[in-house]
Amino acid sequence: MKRLEKYIPLLFLTLCCFLIAIAVYISITLKEFEKTSAELETTYTLINLNNGLLSDVLSIEASVGEFLLVGDDSFLKPYYTSIADIYKRLVAFEKLARSGEERSIIDNFKKLLQAREISTGKVISRHQRNILSIQDEIAFSYIGKRLSEKMKSTVQKINGTELSLLQQRKLANNSSANKFRIIIIILLITIFNIILIAIIIINIQRQKRHLTAELEKSNNLFSSIFENNPASIAISRISDNVILKANNSFIQLMDCSSNDEIIGKSAHDLNMVLESNDADEVAKKIRENHFSENQETLIKTKKGKTKCTSTSVIYFDIDNDPCLFSVSIDITATKNAEEKLMAANRELEAFSYSVSHDLRAPLRAINGYTSILIEDYNTVLDAEGVGYLQSMLKSSKMMGNLIDDLLAFSRLGRTDVPLAEINMNTVVKTVIEEQLNNNTEKYAIKIHELPSIIGQTVLIKQVWVNLISNAIKYSQHKTDSKIEIGSTKKDGLTIFYVKDNGVGFDMQYYNKLFGVFQRLHSKEEFEGTGIGLAIVQKAINRHNGTVWAESKLNEGTTFFFSIPISNNKTI
């Protein structure tokens, strides 16, 4: 369409020239036609005159014959009228005569007529004076006849010439008419083409207007997106580092009040770039890849404030001038928060270290001295006393493990620990042994075959410890304590459960179940810190799973937790 558009004015001009040429040709043809028609008219007139002459010649002959026969003068009247007519016709003829030949024929005719007049005049006067002899009459008739014959043949000659002319002109006229018809058709085609081109031009113009409107709309949209973008955008020329365009957010980022303070200035003029260790590396990356993504950059604003931005840069050309399109997001607040968080983490680490060190020392003492008592003083104590010392040893050891596990747990929230395949059967067996502490007879524990999962061993073990110890704790007062541990698979999840027939709880307090330091029983009834289920929930959530419970007062509780089967290294 565009290529065609280029040729349209040329085509239009050509068609116009063609139209003018046709007009000139038509006018010439019309003139020729007019001329031919006039000549045709003349030819008809001449033929008419000729025919008139012929009838006049015949009428002369007839009236003179009748006069000689009857002798009455009244018979001569047509003769005179015809003579006058012939002269009139000859005058008309002379006017129309086109060639010397015709004129000489007319002259000849005139001479013949005059000769006829003279001879007829002689006969009439002799007849009126009665001196006309038979010989005269015969001689006259003879001469008259000859003259008449001559005149007739002259007239016929003229007639023949004119008729053939007539034929020629008719043919010429016909060919002119044919040419004219063709010209008219060509003219119509040309006009049709001009109209067609005019329509195309109008359409193109309309399309152009439409496109211009669309372009303007799109331009408005994009400039609005540019200006009101929450990200700070600037376009700068590489050759001199001058900023060509900047949006409102960029102006705000630089603590400036208007565009004028930024446009046309270089980053150096604005004193905005702070020394950065990886500046050269970033510049190299932009040169090689034509972009750099989310680069943390420190900038100095007009007010001298230092801000941290995450900046992406794209290299592109504007009118063959290499430019940089940079999109920055102010991450100063995030960065500050990150630093605070890191400081808090460091503090927490110091705290964990202190807890780990300080809590373990007295435990080690209790443990150490207890074992000295068993080793060196077992003769002083009876078997029961030694048994108590053994329990002390075990408990202090367990507490040491618990401290280690809790510290590990708090560390797990902060650090990435490699995941492992956990054999749930082994874990559950170990936990039950630890928790029952040789008190196996009181509890009927049923363990179904459990599938392995991928997870953090310490966390999952803690989940089992807390759920199983809860089940034991809350069913300890029953005479036939039953605990069931099993699993099901549903919707891509492995659901594990721990079911007891203990005291249970009222479901109306369910929302308090997993809260930190939330307890549904008094410390006198059941001991505990109220943190166990909170730890369970946190640990399961870290494995992208959920934990929930169903319970009936005095009938028992079932705790469920789900672990996605597709759990991978992303926990």
Added chain:
Amino acid sequence: MDYSEIEILFAEDSMDDAALTIRALKKGGLTNKLHHVIDGAEALDFLYCKGAYTDRNINHPLKLIMLDLKMPKVSGWEVLEKVKGDPLLKSIPVVILTSSKEDPDIKKCYELGANSYIVKPVGSDNFFQAIKALSFYWMISNQPPHHL
């Protein structure tokens, strides 16, 4: 006081840990070869024969230094740093004893030149065994370079 028999310097601020450690070593027959100090400052005094230890013979070689990390006045780190920075002392093996399992400790100890690192376990059997094995290893199996 005669320090000529002393082959192990043991710095530990916790009396309980010290008593348990000393008992473990006593059972191994090494008691009279060990000297217990209660902080880093005293450990340095002993090493450099200063303060209460001016009468100690500085040329009498030590075979092992056992250091707790968290101690008052001068910490285990500082003692370790000094020992390993001193050309006369740096060949004495140093074993770090601590309650801490935290990773940076281990790394820092080795960076400072500690020869071994051991976390004091809570379980008593483990603890005694660890101490015994450790002292025997460094006293008997591992010959210090200047004795060669």
